[in-house]
Amino acid sequence: MSKEVIKVKGGQTLTGQVDISGAKNSAVALIPASLMASEGKVVLEGLPEISDVKTLMSLLNDLNIKTALDDTTLEVDASEAENMPLPNTKVQSLRASYYMMGAMLARFKKCVIGLPGGCPLGPRPIDQHIKGFEALGAEVTNEHGAMYLVAEKLKGAKIFFDVVSVGATINLMIAASCAEGKTILENVAKEPEIVDVASLLNKMGADIKGAGTDTIKINGVEKLHGTRHSIIPDRIEAGTYMIVGAAAGKNFTVNNIIPTHMESLSSKLEEAGVHIDMGDDYVVISSPESYNAVSVKTQVYPGFATDLQQPLTPLLFMAEGVSKVSETIYPARFRHVDELKRMDGMIEKKSGSALIYPSTLKGADVYASDLRAGACLLISGLIAEGVTTIHNVNHIDRGYSDIVKKLSSLGADIWRETIEDEDI
Template identity: 85%
Template structure:
């Protein structure tokens, strides 16, 4: 992790405008999907400037795939791609490395890849991915901590997901794009990032229908080609900045968002008393004089995103009453609670639920256990009395483009220091 800390001095009002970057959860699938283009170049526009992007570029380079990153635009040339085992150290640095499985299986019919890493959010098995690959005709084995996938050919199949999974939906959508015949995926995830990946694949020559619904139908094609694709805005980054505005904003504008993607958060912020003016691709947010307590439950899209469960917690300490969070996606996703308690927070947690009591937060030394926990602690620092020092900021840099500079431009007293 980075040998830096982020420091926040609380109590500053935020005002001005912030532009949201491209979606992390799209980018980490779009980049692997690009290796499926056996002809021509793929140009991805508007990528977030985060460490996960550079890690995935490095994985492509290991396969003899050319990458050229110019700001937020990435050119990928995969015509000369070679199938090589992928190094465990890189794969273990991000969960989404598992998308290399579906893409490589589609392109090469086999791959060897280390088990994925990423944020420690408790059990997140890839059994639905494996079940789907096997249904398409692949043999999947786990040997010495690496996954071996191989298929003489991929054949379309009807696959029902026992658990709604974004990762498995995207992985099987990629693999099935180059399978013989038709594949029907049922009980799939509906997230906007899935629609974004399907759009890229279709522009590359795939035949995918139904992305964004609970059934996706894919007619396999022989090969895919290059294209140009603009990524959607990051709804989790947008949500994080919306919450920052809810905590400390006055005439505070969030640009480059798709309001439809934010509805579950918007409704909860308004329920808490936050004033929100919505435009075609922006929102203006003003904190209320008094906050009302709320109850929320994380759910698959279009429900309240689990990735915003941690970031919204600091706002709830400002409410005049007890709020309740129920985490249904990753019940262990409460590792930020102990760090918030260092700041004087009153929270009771028990088996996937947390009760948040009104609390006056104090600056403290805290440690980010994962990406969204880091965002939570940073937002907590905005309202805390004194200076909050956040360690393990490499977690934050995995998912947020230049978050310190963006918050500084809004008036936050925030900076980085080397240890």
């Protein structure tokens, strides 16, 4: 059996411009939300070219929903949608499949769907989602590894989230859009992707106010309709390329960004000594002669994004002094540490934190355990001596559109290869 790997020969100085794609974390919610349009077509513009988009399109197709993808524009016609159980294999390939629950519950008042999968980042329960669905009047049961959601009708409710959750915020916002009466969601997440989803739903006829604050108010409507919507830029992809520029770039320009979305990363890179020139919708970055050690703690937005913790780590090996990364969102998000050690990285993991010591990375065979760990290993390969071979590249392809092509155009010595199992 053959497998694809990505190989990187380190030591190149990268220069030029890279354009950021639409936000993955918006796309995976916008596509399920589109199934709620009982009349007209939903057109989503600027989608990232990633495997998660195709998986979600396939799930829509299973519900007799017509989809057509032209480059980065997706047209969804859900006018003849049929409620069908969704196959476990597809659902388990991405965690964001749980947005199908809120959308199907709103449209059909019932659904059967397998438990969500995605990156293995330790326990990530969906209890806040279930609590919210039940508050809206749904009965939720787990039978043989599938979720059964049924409601005679959804009724607005006041729901306070025990923990701040992006997924639960979006899912309940979607479901409540077609609930009878008023729903108030409190202690919600404030991420830009939530605002983006609310914007789409409002264009479809929903009545949502407060997205981006800690309280969202939703007046339920009877049905939603088609519309056209342009997705926001992907702040995590933008951040990943900003780190690439910080580690190996000269006059390295990242286009199609929203600067306010990047503030927590920009300030940390500047603290590390990186040269940053922020424009209206772009940033120019150059790596410095030397780096300062920094301490980073992940927080909910607008704090430092957990999804950028792993990509940032390789840069810290280049700093003078010991850096510390603390993970407060997913304490188990350190599966990249053992792979960095294969590359001679001096890194020490301690309950929810990692200490990073000055190190010269060496090329090695490494394995991506999840999406952002894959980005971490790519950046490590760019600054390492020799050739790094990255396995499990399917994780990387879930969230980064054309990353090998984009890095090649910037001067990276990077390519894909197909190898046989006995070569691994």
